[in-house]
Amino acid sequence: MVSELMSNEIALLAIFLLSVFVGFEVVSKVSTTLHTPLMSGANAIHGVILVGAIVVADHAKTTLEISLAIAAVILATINMVGGFVVTDRMLQMFKGKPKQKKDAGEDK
Amino acid sequence: MSRNLYDLIGLAAGICFILALKGLSSPKSARKGNLIGALGATIATVIVFFYANEGRALNNQTLILAAIGFGVLVGVPAARKVQMTQMPQLVALFNGVGGGAAALVAIVEYLKLGSDATTAVVIATVFTVIVGCVSFSGSIVTFLKLQELMTTRPVIFPFGRQIIALTLIGVLVSGGWVIASGGTTPLLVNGLLSLIFGVLFVLPVGGADVPIVISLLNAFTGLTVAASGYVLQTTLLIIAGTLVGASGTILTKLMAEAMGRSLFGTLFGAFTATAQQSSGTADVRPVKSGSAEDVAILLNYAQRVVIVPGFGLAVAQAQHTVRELADLLAAKGVEVAYGIHPVAGRMPGHMNVLLAEANVPYEQLVEMEEINPTFPQTDVVLVVGANDVVNPAAKTTPGCPIYGMPILDVSLAGNVIFLKRSMRPGFAGIENELLYEAKTTLLFGDAKDSLTKVVSSLKSL
Numbered sequence: 001m002v003s004e005l006m007s008n009e010i011a012l013l014a015i016f017l018l019s020v021f022v023g024f025e026v027v028s029k030v031s032t033t034l035h036t037p038l039m040s041g042a043n044a045i046h047g048v049i050l051v052g053a054i055v056v057a058d059h060a061k062t063t064l065e066i067s068l069a070i071a072a073v074i075l076a077t078i079n080m081v082g083g084f085v086v087t088d089r090m091l092q093m094f095k096g097k098p099k100q101k102k103d104a105g106e107d108k
Numbered sequence: 109m110s111r112n113l114y115d116l117i118g119l120a121a122g123i124c125f126i127l128a129l130k131g132l133s134s135p136k137s138a139r140k141g142n143l144i145g146a147l148g149a150t151i152a153t154v155i156v157f158f159y160a161n162e163g164r165a166l167n168n169q170t171l172i173l174a175a176i177g178f179g180v181l182v183g184v185p186a187a188r189k190v191q192m193t194q195m196p197q198l199v200a201l202f203n204g205v206g207g208g209a210a211a212l213v214a215i216v217e218y219l220k221l222g223s224d225a226t227t228a229v230v231i232a233t234v235f236t237v238i239v240g241c242v243s244f245s246g247s248i249v250t251f252l253k254l255q256e257l258m259t260t261r262p263v264i265f266p267f268g269r270q271i272i273a274l275t276l277i278g279v280l281v282s283g284g285w286v287i288a289s290g291g292t293t294p295l296l297v298n299g300l301l302s303l304i305f306g307v308l309f310v311l312p313v314g315g316a317d318v319p320i321v322i323s324l325l326n327a328f329t330g331l332t333v334a335a336s337g338y339v340l341q342t343t344l345l346i347i348a349g350t351l352v353g354a355s356g357t358i359l360t361k362l363m364a365e366a367m368g369r370s371l372f373g374t375l376f377g378a379f380t381a382t383a384q385q386s387s388g389t390a391d392v393r394p395v396k397s398g399s400a401e402d403v404a405i406l407l408n409y410a411q412r413v414v415i416v417p418g419f420g421l422a423v424a425q426a427q428h429t430v431r432e433l434a435d436l437l438a439a440k441g442v443e444v445a446y447g448i449h450p451v452a453g454r455m456p457g458h459m460n461v462l463l464a465e466a467n468v469p470y471e472q473l474v475e476m477e478e479i480n481p482t483f484p485q486t487d488v489v490l491v492v493g494a495n496d497v498v499n500p501a502a503k504t505t506p507g508c509p510i511y512g513m514p515i516l517d518v519s520l521a522g523n524v525i526f527l528k529r530s531m532r533p534g535f536a537g538i539e540n541e542l543l544y545e546a547k548t549t550l551l552f553g554d555a556k557d558s559l560t561k562v563v564s565s566l567k568s569l
Contacts (some may be wrong), residue, residue: 019347022126023354030133032366034454039359040199041132041142043326045125046352048149049210049333051156052340056216060164065216070175072212075177079206084146085187086198091139093464
C-alpha cells in the first residue's frame with residue numbers, strides 16, 4: 001500500500017517536471033505579435049480548474065463547503081469559457097490577413 | 109468509468125493543451141490552436157461528470173450545472189462584447205477569477221479532509237491559497253488600472269516598502285502556521301494576508317509594466333492550478349497548470365525583453381520604488397501646434413510617411429480613418445508604412461490586432477527593428493495617439509520609468525506630427541521632450557476627428 005502511494009507521488013512529480021519542459025519548449029520562439037493572444041489562450045487553459053471545482057463540489061457536505069465550491073465552479077467557468085471566446089475573437093482578426101494576400105495574389 | 113480510462117481521456121485533454129500552446133505560437137495555426145484547447149477543456153469537463161462519483165449523478169449536480177450555466181452567461185457576453193481596446197483588462201479579470209477558483213478548490217478540499225490531510229497536501233493547499241489569492245487580488249488591481257478606474261501611475265505610500273515586506277512575512281508565517289497546526293482559522297488568516305499582499309504587490313507597478321504583471325499573474329494561476337491538481341490527485345490539472353505556469357514564465361520574460369524591462373526591476377519595483385519625478389512643471393513651455401490644413405500640406409509634399417499608431421488611435425476607434433488617410437496618400441504617390449512598436453497599445457501585439465481589424469495590408473505593418481533605420485529617409489512621421497513608445501527619454505534619461513525600453517526613433521525624421529488629445533503625458537506618466545522640438549507639430553483633438561479633418565483637407569489640395 002505504502003509503496004503504491006510512493007510510486008504515485010513519483011509519477012505525479014515526473015508529470016510535473018515533464019510538463020515544465022514542454023511548457024518552456026513550446027513557446028520559446030514566438031513573435032511579439034502573438035504575445036497577447038498566447039497569454040490569453042494560456043489563461044483560458046488554466047480555466048480547466050473547473051474540473052477541480054466540480055470534483056470538490058461533488059465532495060462538499062456542509063453549506064459552507066457547497067457555497068465555496070459552487071463559487072469556484074462559477075469563477076472557473078467564466079475563466080475557461082470567456083478566455084477561449086475572447087482569444088478566438090482576437091485571432092479572428094489575424095486570420096484575415098494572409099487570406100487576403102492570397103486572394104489578391106494567387107487565387108484569382 | 110474506471111480510473112484508468114478517466115486518466116487516459118485526461119491525458120488526451122492534456123495533449124490538446126500542448127497542441128493548443130504550440131498552435132498559438134505561430135500566426136497561421138493560432139486560431140486552430142485555440143480551438144483545440146477549447147476542445148480539450150470541454151472533454152475534461154464532460155468526463156469528470158462520468159467519473160467523479162463512480163458513474164452516479166454527482167452530489168449537488170443541479171447546483172453545479174446551474175453554476176456552469178451562470179458562468180457561461182457571464183463569461184461569453186463579456187468576451188463577445190468587449191471592445192478590442194479593453195481586451196487586456198478582460199484577460200486580467202479572467203485570470204484573476206481563475207486564480208480565485210483554484211484557491212477556493214484547495215480550501216474546500218482542505219475543509220473536507222480535515223485532519224486526514226497529509227503534510228504534503230497541506231503544503232500544496234497553502235501554496236494554492238497564497239498564490240491563488242495573490243493572483244486574484246493582483247489581477248483585480250491591474251484591471252482597475254487598465255480600465256483607468258484608478259491611477260495608472262505607480263502608487264507609492266509612506267513606508268510602502270516596509271509594509272509590503274511585513275505583509276509578505278505575515279503571509280509566509282501564517283502559511284507555516286497552517287502547516288504546523290492545521291485548522292480553519294490559520295488558513296483564513298493566510299488567505300486574507302495573501303489577498304492584501306496581492307494588492308500591495310501590484311500597486312507600485314507603473315502603467316507601462318502592467319502587461320508584464322498580467323502575464324506573470326497568469327503564470328502564477330497556472331502553478332496554482334497545478335498545485336490544486338496535486339491536492340485532488342488529478343493528473344490533468346497538474347499537466348494543464350504546469351504547462352501554463354512554464355509557458356507563462358517564458359512569455360513574461362519575452363515580454364519584458366520586448367519592452368526592454370528587467371523582469372527583476374518590474375517585480376521588485378515594489379521594494380525599490382522611490383518618489384517619481386513630477387511631470388507637471390514643463391507644461392508652460394511653448395509647443396508648435398498646427399491646423400489640419402498644415403498637417404495635410406506637410407503630408408502631401410512628403411516622399412515617405414511613417415504612421416506610428418498608439419493607444420490613442422485605439423481609444424478613438426480611428427483605425428479605419430487612418431487607413432483611409434494612408435490609402436489617399438498612397439494614391440498621391442507618397443510611400444506609406446506603419447511603424448509598429450512591439451508594445452504599442454496596452455499589450456504586445458495589441459496594435460497589430462487593431463489594425464488587422466481595419467484591414468490594413470499586412471506588409472505595410474513594419475516592426476520596430478526594421479523601421480528604425482529608415483527614419484532618416486522619412487520626411488514625415490505621423491504619431492497617432494502614441495507617446496511613450498517614441499519618447500527619447502527612454503534613451504536619454506536614466507532613472508525614468510521607461511529608461512532602457514527600445515523606442516521608435518522618430519526624432520531622426522524630417523518632421524514629426526503628433527495627433528494628441530492634450531498635453532497629458534502617456535500611460536507611463538512621463539513628459540516627452542520631443543513635443544517641444546522645432547520639427548514637431550501638434551494637432552490637438554480626438555484622433556478620429558483630427559484624421560477626418562486631415563483627410564478632407566488633403567482631398568481639397
